Amino acid sequence: MYDIQKIREDFPILSRTVYDKPLVYFDNGATTQKPRLVVDSLVDEYYSVNANVHRGVHYLSQQATELHEASRETVREFINAGSINEIIFTRGTTESINLLVSSFGEEFMEEGDEVIVSVMEHHSNIVPWQLLAARKGIAIKVIPMNDKGELLLDEYEKLFSERTKIVSVTHVSNVLGTVNPVKAMIATAHAHGVPLLVDAAQSIPHMKVDVQELDADFLVFSGHKVYGPTGVGVLYGKEEWLDRLPPYQGGGEMIQHVSFEKTVFNELPFKFEAGTPDYIGTTGLAKALDYITALGLDQIAAYEHELTVYATQRLKEIPGMRIFGEAAEKGAVISFLVGDIHHFDMGTLLDRLGIAVRTGHHCAQPLMQRLGIEGTVRASLALYNTKEEIDALIAGIERVNKMF
Numbered sequence: 001m002y003d004i005q006k007i008r009e010d011f012p013i014l015s016r017t018v019y020d021k022p023l024v025y026f027d028n029g030a031t032t033q034k035p036r037l038v039v040d041s042l043v044d045e046y047y048s049v050n051a052n053v054h055r056g057v058h059y060l061s062q063q064a065t066e067l068h069e070a071s072r073e074t075v076r077e078f079i080n081a082g083s084i085n086e087i088i089f090t091r092g093t094t095e096s097i098n099l100l101v102s103s104f105g106e107e108f109m110e111e112g113d114e115v116i117v118s119v120m121e122h123h124s125n126i127v128p129w130q131l132l133a134a135r136k137g138i139a140i141k142v143i144p145m146n147d148k149g150e151l152l153l154d155e156y157e158k159l160f161s162e163r164t165k166i167v168s169v170t171h172v173s174n175v176l177g178t179v180n181p182v183k184a185m186i187a188t189a190h191a192h193g194v195p196l197l198v199d200a201a202q203s204i205p206h207m208k209v210d211v212q213e214l215d216a217d218f219l220v221f222s223g224h225k226v227y228g229p230t231g232v233g234v235l236y237g238k239e240e241w242l243d244r245l246p247p248y249q250g251g252g253e254m255i256q257h258v259s260f261e262k263t264v265f266n267e268l269p270f271k272f273e274a275g276t277p278d279y280i281g282t283t284g285l286a287k288a289l290d291y292i293t294a295l296g297l298d299q300i301a302a303y304e305h306e307l308t309v310y311a312t313q314r315l316k317e318i319p320g321m322r323i324f325g326e327a328a329e330k331g332a333v334i335s336f337l338v339g340d341i342h343h344f345d346m347g348t349l350l351d352r353l354g355i356a357v358r359t360g361h362h363c364a365q366p367l368m369q370r371l372g373i374e375g376t377v378r379a380s381l382a383l384y385n386t387k388e389e390i391d392a393l394i395a396g397i398e399r400v401n402k403m404f
């Protein structure tokens with residue numbers, strides 16, 4: 001039983017008002033709201049357990065370490081990784097990608113080598129590769145898409161060459177909602193002898209993601225997009241790859257022994273975790289993952305699908321509506337423009353009605369160029385949204401439409 005009213009009560013912010021209107025929050029792709037038990041866990045840990053992890057012999061430090069390492073196990077189980085050594089805590093998707101690009105690029109890429117990305121990547125899966133290109137002279141190849149927003153898999157195949165060293169693609173587009181067939185894309189990459197990084201920032205909150213089932217080499221996501229706290233994220237990597245990669249940052253925690261002559265790095269996963277980790281944040285993340293596991297990812301996916309179908313159908317009834325992204329496999333993200341109303345105007349006016357949507361290029365300017373537009377209005381849904389909120393959005397758009 002998916003008891004939406006009870007679920008909404010778990011998220012205190014949902015009962016606030018904005019400009020004296022009930023808040024309707026449709027900016028979940030940017031960040032999700034937090035259930036009470038996540039925020040409570042942060043407060044509780046600061047008040048009753050706080051101590052730096054891994055270094056102390058004292059009681060609190062040991063307790064904090066146990067909580068932190070238990071969170072790693074929760075993440076491992078959540079994505080079905082083979083070992084906790086494969087779970088690296090970072091600050092978020094962006095840092096996870098930068099870590100991987102830096103370490104992988106350092107060890108395995110030379111001038112003239114190639115990475116394959118797709119046209120629908122977030123800037124965080126483009127710019128780190130461009131920085132590497134500037135440092136090392138690597139080339140970036142781009143998988144194109146059709147007008148529905150589906151990647152062209154035949155073209156993907158053709159992009160592989162002797163110089164391809166890695167593929168890095170998003171699981172779900174944060175603009176189009178397209179669910180890319182990453183399992184098949186991983187198989188193709190492996191057939192060419194190269195690993196694939198999955199940017200799961202927009203899939204982890206909405207569907208079951210099993211790294212072993214996908215056979216993903218690397219997979220990254222952010223805690224704050226999956227009902228967890230800000231400032232914590234994950235890089236999953238197969239142990240056989242992580243073992244071969246050099247550290248990203250140096251400092252405490254990531255070493256076994258330091259002398260001025262020679263430093264021995266720590267084992268996995270600590271080799272990649274320099275400095276004090278956000279051990280309070282990792283507990284919050286684990287609570288968030290436990291929360292959605294208890295609700296059931298299949299139930300969440302089914303509920304969000306129903307909402308997305310309903311929203312799409314209602315939006316299409318609005319005169320002048322253009323929806324961007326109509327892939328056969330599509331998640332809970334709807335990008336649109338209405339007539340020639342500027343996306344900022346639409347977003348600003350909806351905001352006055354208490355409706356939070358995102359406007360702009362959504363950190364995907366190359367995709368905007370492909371679509372021939374500057375930006376869109378984006379409603380991205382979460383497990384706590386309702387049909388009534390979609391009705392409010394539709395009424396809001398109709399009102400703005402009349403004003404123009």
Ligand code: PLP
Binds near residue numbers: 029030125172173222
């Ligand atoms: N990748 C995708 C697909 C995203 O949607 C986002 C954020 O919107 C990111 C990466 C970056 O995530 P973060 O800002 O949490 O590092």
